[in-house]
Amino acid sequence: MVVFEIVLKKPMDEIEVVSFDAEGTLVTPDFSYGIWYEAIPELYARREGIEFERAREIVSEEYQKVGSQRLEWYDIGYWFSHFDLGAPDSVIERFKRKVRYYPEVHDVLLSLNGRYKLIVASGTPMELLPCLLHGIESYFANIFSSISHYGQLKEPDFYFKVCRSLEIQPNQVVHIGDNWQFDFLNARQAGICAFHLDRKREAGYQHSLTDLAQLKVNLISYGG
């Protein structure tokens, strides 16, 4: 409770929208890992006639050359064309089975639904988001992909655009996500009440939450 007051400094009755990042927040990394580090290396190995492990090294090096600060990092279309692998559709379909939600997700969404408008604000492209959110998409009034809808990373400007689209002020929005820069710092810079999610307590930031149930408790306690 104290953490909440320190981080937000806002009464919860102002909050109308609760925004979630997707990967690492609602959905485990299993699906994405499968696409980037299993499917793509597998196809690349086949195309080049090399061992899978060698292919994985090569594609990982290519990913690192681009890095997570550039749009291409998140763009499955870019990588399929970069490695000349054809269309990604069948791979996406095949890896759907790897989509997993964190255990508290259904309960939290169920509790908050009706009290707040729930949205997704993700850096994942729309080619992948419907798969990732399959089974929980009905909870969300809107799904925003920074890359597909606005051609940008989750910069402060992205959050402004989301608020403008919802016709709401940033201080009426809570956002939670697992990326310190894209979900916490940038959302806060836009004036949003942001929470950092650190499920494994790896980042070591004092005010990070460790699961979505903590967000639910705080919102409901303070919002009534």
Ligand SMILES: [Mg+2]
């Ligand atoms: Mg994330």
